[in-house]
Amino acid sequence: MAFDRDLQPTAAIRGNLQFTHAGLVTATYFVDPLGYGLRKASDKHDVKMAHHSLISNLPDGSLLLGIQARHNTIDVLSKMVEGVDLDTCDDYAAEVVAAYERVCAIAPQTRIFLLSIPVGSTNPTMSAIARLWRGGTTTTDAAALSRAELEGFEQTAAEILSRIGGDFDPVPVPAALFQWLWEHYLSRGAAGDPVAPTRVGALDDATAAVFRSAALDEGAQADQGRRLRPSFVPVIKVVQPDFEFRPSYQSMLTPHSFPYAGMTFPGGSEFLTVIDGLPDVTVDWGIRVSTRSADAVLKSNETNLRRLGEQMDQRDQEVSFAQNTLLSKAQMLGEYNQHFEVNGGESEVSFTTVIAVGGASREQTMDAVNTLKRRYKRFQIELTAPLGAQVDLWSMLIPGSAPRRAYDDFAHIVPSDMWSGFVPFTTSQIGDDSGPVIGVNLMSGHFEPIHFGIMEAALHDLSASFAVTGELGSGKSYFLKLIAALVHDMGGQFLAIDRSQVGEWEHFASAIDDAVVIDLANPIVSLDPLRMFDPRIAGERALDSILPLLDLSPTSGAGAAASALLSPRGVAEYGITSMLDLITVVRKLRDDPAVGADCADLAARLGTVADRMPVLFDPRLPTLRLDAAATVVRTHQLALPTAEELTTPHLYSRLPLTKRLGTALYELVGVAAREAFLADNGRFGLLVGDEAHHFTQTQVGAAVTSDFSRDGRKHLAAIGLASHDPATDFQGAAHNLIPNRFVFRQRDETLARNSLEWLGVDLTEAPFLLQILREDTSPPVGAGRQVPEERRGEMFMRDALNRIGRGKVLGPARADRAAAIGSTPGSTGRAVVAQRQVRS
Structure with a gap:
């Protein structure tokens, strides 16, 4: 049970270069995994090709x-505050403090991907016999190495990485990572397991490492008392002298066999994804590889085929099953040989896989082992935990570890094309690199925080606009209010159009300082475009709204008269500064022989709406100014057309006047937000619309959506839209230019299908996702058909990098802010508790 010094091979470290006692020099790199998740099969084949290039160029x-x-909580908070001045954003500072406690309670995990490659030897002239004579070790003095020798190792590593390509963006690890990795192995799954070094500067750039000693007790013999018979439990008890009170129980698993008929890609070969999502344990994996060229494989196959032929000749007269066995082997060898003859760029990969499971108790570890075995059975992969080889397999995950017999005993041989289908370096991560935490990732099973850097997107030349879809009560409005609250707390401003009868956005705005609530049916401000906008563009903005309102074509007689009057020349000539002035001028021009008939028509049309729309024609009202932190425009008393009425010509031509008025005002609010937020005022602006078709199905609304989607990143602005049916409402810019998309529960099959296709999912490849969205996304349960607190907020997400995954919206970490956005006027007991346990 004593500590075996051979298990830690490191003799010296120089940056990411490791010098072992056996004279081997390795270079270790962080690997950036490729996005996978729910992407299309064509994208996954690109990931496979990147892995094929990787395996074809790795040295033996x-x-x-x-x-x-464990995810570094400080790393999460650092990403939350990136680019935010907390001295001026007290509300967001309080949110970050509350988020610290919530992240600690969730205890998110992460997975770090590493690549260690041999790049040379410190004593290349020493023969293998000499190493054996010296006990397999040499004395390595890294201080004695010249700069030229170190540069030679670095050059070798650079040549290997150049052949691999830049898909995985390898980054040299700091020297301290080797010590971190060793301490993680000794404490795998136990209380002392260190947090992941994902934060910049989390590991110093030390040039030496101090490796703790430990006792590796294979079979956990010390727990058995004075038993004389050896234990047959495939477990290692790792005890560190300074931390005897927190041992780690670990078990090393390795695939004993893979499916005889092969593993289909994608969907059936990604066997390493099965290990994620196990509670109370830590599961690492390691793959040691070596390759042979196609020419070497073909020569070996010829030799093997000749031997099979000799054996078949010797047993030609024998009546037994052996003849059939030899024929079967010959057939398999022929197929294997043909594969390499047809695919000239192929190579043969010999690989050993170790899945290391660690927990704080033997029971937890063995339960996880049995769970993994059951999971792999469904993939027709048999896992084994070999007795007597546990420590040897444990050591395989240590970079620079010397070869051991167990590595060859449990190796498998496959063509590189098949190996690349394993795609080990992949991730289900979604969201941005920084920004507030809006939820947790449900795809990986690690509950990693999902960051949504809506205010930082412009710095990365990405659009921050987003769109949401889902059925009634699925969480769309809650999500919109969450993003609006975060924008406000980070120093931005927002304008929300509230269509709800109960005034849920008005209720939310009451919790925000410097908030303005406007009811267009009882206006306290004017939306007169001739007064709101700069005189250079005021006439054009007025025409965009007035002509559809009056059912006029720009080339008709009355339409042409309005265009002439609202041109810069007409405005200056007649002194038109308001919509009331326009009516006055038009009525005077009715007696002009040249334009009298057209102006009479225009005056009659304007007269029908003037008295009904004081928000446009009352000059006593102050104009709308979007300088408040939050502006809520209530439109619940406006009659608005349906999406069908807007898209069907004969229905649109028969729209009643009330609906035309409502559409014009709705559009003017969007235009006002565009003029205010798409200006370089140094403040982020968000326009929120819960009725997406009013922004996407009309000419003016489509232009507003397009401008926010195209130019918002240039002016610190974004638009957030919500709809029940994306196939109908999210057209044009909303479909092509809005990158961030969220899909909440949708039980109707047609709408669910439309939502997933809008998200970018190919349902012919993944039809099961339709059932997940309809039946297992925040499902209502029980007699009252209520969604349990712990299941609320589940959704699918597509981020700015087109990665598709599944997550859960958490809501604000602050209890007061969560209560403000999670309840509506007149309802009690419906506030979402932000600190709920995600794992329950």
Whole structure:
């Protein structure tokens, strides 16, 4: 049970270069995993090709690692405050403090991907016999190495990485990572397991590492008392002298066999994804690889085929099953040989896979082992935990570890094309690199925080606009209010159009300082475009709204008269500064022989709406100014057309006047927000519309949506839209230019299908996602058909990088802010508790 010094091979470290006692020099890199998740099969084939390039160019003895560790909470908070001045954003500072406690309660995990490649030897002239004579070790003095020797190792590593390509963006690890990795292995799954070094500067750039000693007790013999018979439990008890009170119980698993008929890609070959999502344990994986060229494989196959032929000749007269067995082997060898003859760029990969499971108790570890075995059975993969080889397999995950017999005993041989289908370096991460935390990732099973950097997107030349879809009560409005609250707390401003009868946005705005609520049916401000906008563009903005309102064509007689009067020349000539002035001038021009008939028609049309729309024609009202932190425009008393009425010509031509008035006012609010927010005033502006078709199905609304989607990143602005049916409402710019998309529960099959296709999911490849969205996304349960608190906010998400995944919206971490956005006037007991346990 004593500590075996051979298990830690490191003799010296120089940056990411590791010098081992055996004279081997390795270079270790962080690997950026490729986005996978719910992407289309064509995208997944691109990921497979990147892995094929990787495996085809790795030197023998390379080690691929996927290390699970606790997410660094400080890293999460650092990303939350990136680009935010907390001295001027007290509300957001309070949100970040509250988020710290919530993140600690959730205890998110992450997976770090590493690649370790051999790049040379410190004593290349020493023969293998000499190493054996010296006990397999040499004395390595890294201080004695010249700069030229170190540059030679670095050059070798650079040449290997150049052949691999830049898909995985390898970054040299700091020297301290080797010590972190060792301490993680000793404490795998136990209380002392260190947090992941994902934050910049989390590990210093030390040039030496101090490796703790530990006792590796295979079979956990110390727990068995004085038993004389050896234990047959495939578990290692790792005890560190300074931390005997928190041992780690670990079990090393390796695939014993893969499906005889092969593994289909995509969907059936990604066997490493099965290990995620196990509670109370930590699961790491490592793959040690070596390759042979196609020419070497073909020569070996010829030799093997000749031997099979000799054996078949020897048993030609024998009546037994052996003849059939030899024929079967010959057929398999022929198929294997043909594969390499047809695919000239192929290579043969010999690989050993170790899945390391660690927990704080033997029971937790063995339960996880049995769970993994059951999961792999469904993939027709048999996992085994070999007795007597546990420590050897444990050591395989250590970079620079010397080869051991167990590595060859449990190796498998496949063509590189099949190996690349394993796609080990992939991630289900969604969201942005920084920004407030809006939820947790449900795809990976690690509950990683989802960041949505809506105010930072412009700095990365990305659009911050977003769109949401889902059925009634699925969480659309809650999500819109969450994003609006975060924008306000980070120093931005928002304008929301509230169509609800109960005034839920008005209720939310009451919790915000410097908020303005406007009811267009009882106006306290004017939306007169001739007064709101700069005189250079005021006439054009007025025409955009007035002509559809009056059912006029720009080229008709009355339409042409309005266009002439509202041109810069007409405005200056007749002194038109308001919509009331326009009516006055038109009525005077009715007696002009040249334009009298057209102006009479125009005056009659204007007269029908003037008295009904004081918000446009009352000059005593002050104009709308969008300088408040929050502006809520209530439109619940306006009659608005349906999406069908807006898109069907004969229905649109028969729209009643009340609906035309409502549409004009709705559009003017959007235009006002565009003029205010798409200006370089140094303040982020968000326009929120819960009735998306009014912004996407009309000419003016489509222009507003397009401008926010195209130019918002240039002017610190974004638009957020919500709809029940994306196939109908999210057209044009809303479909092509809005990158961030969220889909909440949708139980109607047609709407669910439309939502997933709008998200970018190919349902012919993944039809099961339709059932998940309809039946297992925040499902109502029980007699009252209520969604349990712990299941609320589940959704599908597509981020700015087109990665598609599944997550859960958490809401604000502050209890007061969560209560403000999670309840509506007149309802009690419906406030969402932000601190609910995500894992329950």
